[in-house]
Amino acid sequence: MDKSRRKQGQFIIVAAVLILLVLISTLVFLYSNLPTTAVSVQNFLGSEKSVEQAIQKVYASSASYYGSILNVTGNVTYARQQANLLTVDGFNHLSTIFSSYGLTMSASTPVFSADWYSTTAYTYVEGTVHFNLTQLGLSGLSENTTQELMAQIVCPPKCVSNTEATVNVTSEGGQPVINLGPPNFFFKVFSQDADAWVQQPVTSVVNYGNGTYSMPIPSSSSSQAYILGVEDNRGILVILSSYSRLTYTLNWPSGSTSLSSQPMVVEFLNNGQVRWLEQNLVFTSSTPVPIPPVPVKDLLVNETPAGGMSTYVPFQVEDWASNYTVPLGLAGNLTLFSDFQMVVVEAYTNTQTITISWNGLDSTNQTPYSIPGTVASGRYFTVPGSNTFANSNIKVQMNTGGSVYIQVSTMSGSNLGSVYFIRADKVNSTAYGNYTETLIPGVVRDILQVEPENSGGFGQAYDTYFQVVVLIPARTNWVQTFQRVFFVNDSSLVYPRGVSDLMLAKLIPAKSSLDWFIQGATTPTSNLYTEVSSTTPQPFNQSTPNGEYHLWGVYCSGSVRSGKDPCNSGYNVGYLMTSNGLMSLYYFPANFSSKNLCSAGVRAQTGSNPYAEVDPLIPHSGCGGMSFFETYTVSWSGMLWFWPSGQSSQMDPYMLSVLVESPLSISVSTQ
Numbered sequence: 001m002d003k004s005r006r007k008q009g010q011f012i013i014v015a016a017v018l019i020l021l022v023l024i025s026t027l028v029f030l031y032s033n034l035p036t037t038a039v040s041v042q043n044f045l046g047s048e049k050s051v052e053q054a055i056q057k058v059y060a061s062s063a064s065y066y067g068s069i070l071n072v073t074g075n076v077t078y079a080r081q082q083a084n085l086l087t088v089d090g091f092n093h094l095s096t097i098f099s100s101y102g103l104t105m106s107a108s109t110p111v112f113s114a115d116w117y118s119t120t121a122y123t124y125v126e127g128t129v130h131f132n133l134t135q136l137g138l139s140g141l142s143e144n145t146t147q148e149l150m151a152q153i154v155c156p157p158k159c160v161s162n163t164e165a166t167v168n169v170t171s172e173g174g175q176p177v178i179n180l181g182p183p184n185f186f187f188k189v190f191s192q193d194a195d196a197w198v199q200q201p202v203t204s205v206v207n208y209g210n211g212t213y214s215m216p217i218p219s220s221s222s223s224q225a226y227i228l229g230v231e232d233n234r235g236i237l238v239i240l241s242s243y244s245r246l247t248y249t250l251n252w253p254s255g256s257t258s259l260s261s262q263p264m265v266v267e268f269l270n271n272g273q274v275r276w277l278e279q280n281l282v283f284t285s286s287t288p289v290p291i292p293p294v295p296v297k298d299l300l301v302n303e304t305p306a307g308g309m310s311t312y313v314p315f316q317v318e319d320w321a322s323n324y325t326v327p328l329g330l331a332g333n334l335t336l337f338s339d340f341q342m343v344v345v346e347a348y349t350n351t352q353t354i355t356i357s358w359n360g361l362d363s364t365n366q367t368p369y370s371i372p373g374t375v376a377s378g379r380y381f382t383v384p385g386s387n388t389f390a391n392s393n394i395k396v397q398m399n400t401g402g403s404v405y406i407q408v409s410t411m412s413g414s415n416l417g418s419v420y421f422i423r424a425d426k427v428n429s430t431a432y433g434n435y436t437e438t439l440i441p442g443v444v445r446d447i448l449q450v451e452p453e454n455s456g457g458f459g460q461a462y463d464t465y466f467q468v469v470v471l472i473p474a475r476t477n478w479v480q481t482f483q484r485v486f487f488v489n490d491s492s493l494v495y496p497r498g499v500s501d502l503m504l505a506k507l508i509p510a511k512s513s514l515d516w517f518i519q520g521a522t523t524p525t526s527n528l529y530t531e532v533s534s535t536t537p538q539p540f541n542q543s544t545p546n547g548e549y550h551l552w553g554v555y556c557s558g559s560v561r562s563g564k565d566p567c568n569s570g571y572n573v574g575y576l577m578t579s580n581g582l583m584s585l586y587y588f589p590a591n592f593s594s595k596n597l598c599s600a601g602v603r604a605q606t607g608s609n610p611y612a613e614v615d616p617l618i619p620h621s622g623c624g625g626m627s628f629f630e631t632y633t634v635s636w637s638g639m640l641w642f643w644p645s646g647q648s649s650q651m652d653p654y655m656l657s658v659l660v661e662s663p664l665s666i667s668v669s670t671q
Contacts, residue, residue, distance in 0.1 A: 047101055047136060052143045054097070055129050057234075058090030059110065060147040063125040064235030066112045071229075071237060074295035074336040076362045080112050083125070091129075102134030114238070117227070117294050117360035121238040124148035124172070148172040149236040154212065155223065162223045166214045167240065169230055176211025177232055188227035188239070189218050190290040195271055195323075196339040197293050199229070224670050225289045241292050243670035245357035248274060251284070251665040256349045259655050262393075262476045263346035265445060268356060269324065270341050274666055277480070278637045279578055281666045289668055291343070291356060297333040297366035298358040301345050306352045314369050314474075315345040316443040325484065325635070327438040327447045327469060333366045344444045346474065370443060380474035381441045389446050391474050394642060396448075404431040404452045406470060408479070408642045415510040416642035417573045421468045421483060422452040423503040425459030426619070429466060438469075446472040460498035463488040478641035478651065481505060485616070489631040496627045501619035502588070504636050508611045509555045509573045516604040516612060517566040518553035519654075524579045524661040527654050529566060535607030539618050541599035545586035550602045551661070552576045552653035553612050565654045571645040574653050575602075575612060577638040578660055588616040588634050589626065598623035614638065 066083035070076065087110050095103055110127035126146040132139040148171060155166035165187075169177040185202040206214040217226050224242060231237045248268075266276045272288030274281045291299075301315040319328035320340045331341055343356060382390045388397040390411060397407045405420040422429035429452030439447035448470040458464055464487055471480040483504040487497065516532035518540055526549070532538050540550040554574035556567035582601070589598040599620070604612040616634045617626065641651045 047133060048138065048141060051098060051103065051131060054094050055143045056145050056147065058087060058094065059125050059127060059145050060234040060236060061090060062087040062110060063112065063123055063147045064237065066125065067114060067123045067237035070114055070362065071239065075334040083112055084110065101136055103131060104134065105129055105131040114362045115360050116239045117241040117292050117358060118244040119153040119240065119242060121240045121360065122148060122150040123236050123238050146172045147234070147236065149232050149238050151230045151238050151240055153240055153242055163217055164214045165217050165226060165228055166212065167228060167230065168212045170211055178209055178211055179233060180207065180213060181205055184231055185215055186229045187218050187221065188229065189220050190271065192271060227292055245355055245671045246289055246291065247353055247355045247669050247671065249353050249667045250351055252349055253659065253662065253664060256659055259349050259652060259659065263348055263473065265473045266345050266347045266354065268343040270337060270339060277578065277639060277660050278581065279660055279663050281663050284665045284667050286667045289670060291337055293336040293338050294358045294360060296331045296335055296337055298360060298364050299337065299343065300357045300367055301343065302355050303347065303351050304353045305350045312369050313345060314443045315343055316370055318342050318344055318439065327449060329439050333371060346444055381446055389440065389472060391472050391476060393475055393477050396472055396479060398435045398448060399431055400434050401432060402430060404429045404450060404468065410644050414644060416644060417510045418508045419481065419640055420506040420508065421504065422466045423501065424464060425461040425498065425500050427454055427458045430454050444474055462493060462497040463490045477643055478639055480637065480639050482637045484633060484635040487632040489629065493629060496629045498625050498627050499617060500625040501615065502617040503613050503615050505614045505638065506611055507573060507575055507640055511571055512608045512610055513606070514555055514557055514610065515606055516553055516555050516610070518602060518604060519550050521549050522547055524549045524551055525658045532604045533606055535605055537603045537605045539601065539603040539620060541601035541618050542586055543597055543599040544590045545583050549579060549582065551579060551582060551657045553602060553604065554653050555610060565652045572643050573641065574651065575638050575640050576653055576656055581636050581638060584635055585614065585616045592626050592628050598626055
């Protein structure tokens with residue numbers, strides 16, 4: 001959490017420095033283009049014109065400052081406030097410069113506007129100044145001015161070459177701007193290494209002499225998806241995008257439409273990747289296209305079900321850190337969609353397309369489908385009690401003292417089961433640090449976070465740090481959890497740490513004396529499973545990551561549903577993980593102790609005390625424990641579901657596992 005706070009603080013500092021640099025450059029531009037000494041009264045020929053031109057330069061500088069702040073922060077309120085202050089400062093400067101004319105002025109509040117990130121973009125300011133030149137006997141003068149820069153992408157659709165961007169640039173009154181060169185243009189290119197948009201200069205421009213310019217598109221972009229900035233010699237900036245909507249077509253595998261009546265959570269990352277349950281969806285016939293760094297308030301999401309009408313749907317934009325592993329909360333509606341942010345939406349297995357679009361107009365209000373406190377939020381999530389959150393289907397209660405666990409119940413209060421988190425070297429963690437309500441209330445999901453600890457330490461598992469994140473989707477009977485264990489390198493350790501067991505999550509059903517059915521196969525999509533009827537822990541494990549899969553398990557009465565999962569109807573709970581998640585468990589003992597038979601995976605027991613554990617290190621007689629100094633990180637994510645009696649469960653673990661391990665293909669088109 002300290003790292004995430006430092007990240008936020010660093011961002012604020014960087015933004016402040018950028019704004020300061022913008023202000024300095026704008027002031028230099030402003031004052032270098034105005035007269036630097038007082039004007040003589042005797043030289044009054046064209047005096048009125050001189051004042052009008054100076055007023056126009058003040059407005060042009062204010063428009064420049066306005067656009068530059070929008071480009072850094074996306075905060076229209078702050079940009080207008082600061083641009084207004086600069087306008088006032090410029091007029092005060094004019095009063096000094098033209099004091100020998102006896103200049104007095106009164107000005108209306110300037111109107112700033114910008115519309116960016118589409119094929120046509122503009123930035124402008126308009127205002128009226130009434131002024132008198134008392135020393136020259138002139139009064140009742142006025143200047144109505146508009147300072148504007150507009151640009152329109154010509155290619156596409158009219159392209160001479162697919163490797164070049166062509167743009168037409170005009171100023172106020174539709175006058176072509178014909179005096180631009182390479183320094184007046186730049187591309188914004190998404191850097192996968194930095195996971196952010198970076199500015200790339202333009203080195204060559206073809207000027208057609210009529211306001212039309214062509215320039216090579218960077219190799220990392222394409223003619224269908226690029227972002228271009230244009231800044232004229234007054235410093236006024238516009239940013240164009242060759243696309244203003246991304247439409248994703250989901251190609252669900254056969255048989256998946258009857259998989260679940262509950263929504264799935266789909267995440268659209270800022271680098272263009274799309275994922276659900278920690279798996280990237282596979283793009284076919286297209287490559288991922290990043291969402292531009294538009295203000296969050298400009299985003300819209302709509303979905304089209306198979307054979308249905310397109311409608312707007314609830315969504316939320318989340319801030320994350322550390323490569324989407326540390327949740328920071330809901331993104332501010334005036335922030336720019338940038339590094340480690342994601343758009344989160346619901347989707348069903350009959351969802352055909354999901355479209356993310358944006359309106360680059362600075363005056364756009366955020367849609368009520370995303371902002372808390374309006375029509376979208378609060379209609380699914382409630383807070384029925386202390387430290388308890390309900391998603392319309394189930395209630396999740398956090399334990400804020402003693403062991404780290406959550407208890408899940410029906411909306412009426414019937415207990416469905418519990419999930420305990422983190423045990424290291426046979427020592428259980430405690431939650432005296434309490435949970436952090438990272439995102440409450442949500443629109444699509446709530447997010448909780450806790451850092452498990454124990455005041456007495458974790459045996460010989462020295463220098464460890466734990467993180468648990470609980471994601472609660474709306475209108476579902478399941479939660480998603482994410483756990484990380486950090487073994488920190490400590491040069492002060494005289495003896496290596498010793499780890500005899502390590503547990504990340506322990507799923508405990510509310511009912512007893514039923515059976516566990518756990519996948520046991522050599523391929524991740526196999527429907528082979530083993531019935532666990534033992535009242536002592538039975539491991540499903542491997543000493544090396546050699547392809548033994550236990551991706552799902554379900555606890556139920558065993559009324560087998562032929563050809564699918566072993567549970568038919570009635571009470572059941574279960575877990576689901578990806579093969580990558582299982583391999584991350586297997587890699588832990590494999591990297592340190594392949595000779596002493598330590599293993600990882602899942603272990604379960606039934607009887608009066610049923611449970612299933614996810615263990616990076618399973619304690620058993622053949623494992624003498626692990627001993628190491630090195631830094632190491634273990635992470636795991638999984639889906640845990642809780643289905644009450646009397647309801648027909650649609651959570652088929654086998655079909656879900658197939659869907660996760662053979663991800664649905666997706667294509668994206670721009671417009």
